[in-house]
Amino acid sequence: MRTLDVCSPYRPGGIVGTVSIVFEGRSRRCRKRVVIAGLGDSGVLTAIHLAGHVDVVGISTKPAWVSGKELGTRISRPDDWARDYWVAFDRFRRLAGMRTVHGVLTGVDLDRRRVFVRGADGTTGTEDYDALVIATGVTSGFWRRPTVQSADEIGEELRRVHDQVAAAGCVAVIGGGVTAVNAAVNVAVTWPDKRVELYFPGERPLLTHHARVWNRVRRRLARLGVELHPRHRAVVPEGFRCDRITAGPVRWHTGQPDTEADAVLWAIGRVTPNTGWLPPELLDERGFVRVTPQLRVPGRPDMYAIGDVAATDPLRSSARNRADRLLAGNIRAGFAGRPLRRFRARTVQWGSVLGVQPDGLEIYAPNGRAFRFPAWSIEPVLQPWIVRRGIYRGIRDPAP
Missing domain, CATH: 3.50.50.60 (FAD/NAD(P)-binding domain)
Structure with a gap:
């Protein structure tokens, strides 16, 4: 909001009052609200790319980002895993303005554009949205469950x-x-x-x-x-x-x-999509959220889905191909009436398989070729510069 002086034509140079003018897109009261249902890997990254452009409300069954990645490290070296894959939401610099709700989704009112939440303390409430991102993921083993948990x-x-x-x-x-x-x-x-x-x-x-x-x-x-x-x-x-x-x-x-x-x-790949709170007409025959190539729910221009819960392709590859940036851009384009970009799924998986090992980290390209980060580069280069600053746009150090 900007305040301007109002001058009288009968009193040259004389100020007779002020008027407050709200400029479209500059006031938070005019900003769109995006509710992100699920703050796992895909949800957090989507929120990071949206923050600063819209008001973001995140709903999570966990009080922090708890990744579903790197099960082997989680089991064998839990302290190392927690350092890199269990991060309080307020440590993400880009999420400083995001409001989080710790609870589980219980339903959605499509006409009123409202989701229903049962909080970790048992209380119930609602969150209104201009756009809803479904990123609730899947249940897979003990390491990926939709249960509400405390730290x-x-x-x-x-x-x-x-x-x-x-x-x-x-x-x-x-x-x-x-x-x-x-x-x-x-x-x-x-x-x-x-x-x-x-x-x-x-x-x-x-x-x-x-x-x-x-x-x-x-x-x-x-x-x-x-x-x-x-x-x-x-x-x-x-x-x-x-x-x-x-x-x-x-x-x-x-x-x-x-x-x-x-x-x-x-670890047999038996997954169940966390979509019990959604109407059946939004889901495919296996319970995953149906989406267009633009990651939008068909017939619902105010709803999107990303990650393992989205039925993009047989590999559900929007969870692993950095579709979060594309989705954030499409949400903003949808608000502005601009064309949306298509997500192009890969037919093979790529990336890390084994995680960080004593001799470093190998990243595999789609053609199977490996690129190695040597062990000496993991802590001083890879984690602080490529992961925390490059991918997550800055993560503060934990409080002492």
């Missing part, structure tokens, strides 16, 4: 899982995706005396990556002594949601003898 509960779970694996003499990892391979490698690196076995249903893991990636990863697994068991498809117990580390025998649909292990980590 203490998150910390207790980290320590409990770490202690359970640390006490096991034999660890069986079930699954053939990035999460399973990442877990097997990091457990073997942290506890070289453990017996670590990786069971997967196909001829090789990482089927959605270029074959070169598996060739490099296989050599590392061999050096670490991880036993590989191809063509093993596990029998999942009735009603079991793969949301905890178990013990005891694992049975196989493929006919092999039962497998005994002290700790069994289920």
Whole structure:
């Protein structure tokens, strides 16, 4: 709001009063409000790109950003994982003006453009929006759940899982995706005396990556002594949601003898979209949010979806291809009546597979070629400059 002096034509130079003029786009009262449902990996990045342009309200079941990435580090080195993947919202410099609601979404009124929330303290409330971003992700194992948790509960779970694996003499990892391979490698690196076995249903893991990636990863697994068991498809117990580390025998649909292990980590890719709060007409047959190539919900120009919850392509690759910047631009373009850009999904996965290792970090391109950050560069270069400042636009150091 700007205040101008008003002069009288009958009194040259004489000021008779003032008037306040609100300029479109400059006053916060005129700014659009975007509600971001879910503040995981995709939600936080989308909020970062929107902050400063619109009013952002984030709704999260966690009191901080708790990433679903790097399960192996989370299990084997929880302190290292928490330093980089568990960050209070107020530490993100770009989110200084964002209001967060700690709770779970229970419904949406499409006509009134309003979501319903049950807070962590049990109270209920609503949040109105001009645009709604659905970024509630999926449930996948114990490391990606939509349950409301406090900081203490998150910390207790980290320590409990770490202690359970640390006490096991034999660890069986079930699954053939990035999460399973990442877990097997990091457990073997942290506890070289453990017996670590990786069971997967196909001829090789990482089927959605270029074959070169598996060739490099296989050599590392061999050096670490991880036993590989191809063509093993596990029998999942009735009603079991793969949301905890178990013990005891694992049975196989493929006919092999039962497998005994002290700790069994289920990373079989069985995911459930966190969309129970949404009307069925917004969802596909599997419960994921239907979207156009512009990441907009069909027939709902005020609704968008991103990340694992969005039915963009078979790999749901908007979660991993930095679609957050595109989505933020499309939301602003939608408000201004400008054309929206298309999201172009990749047909293969790329990026890191194993996370930071003692010899550095390897990033794989879509063609399977690897680029390495040497170990010496991780803390002084990669984390502060490329990750915290480049990707997240600045993260403050934690309070002492």
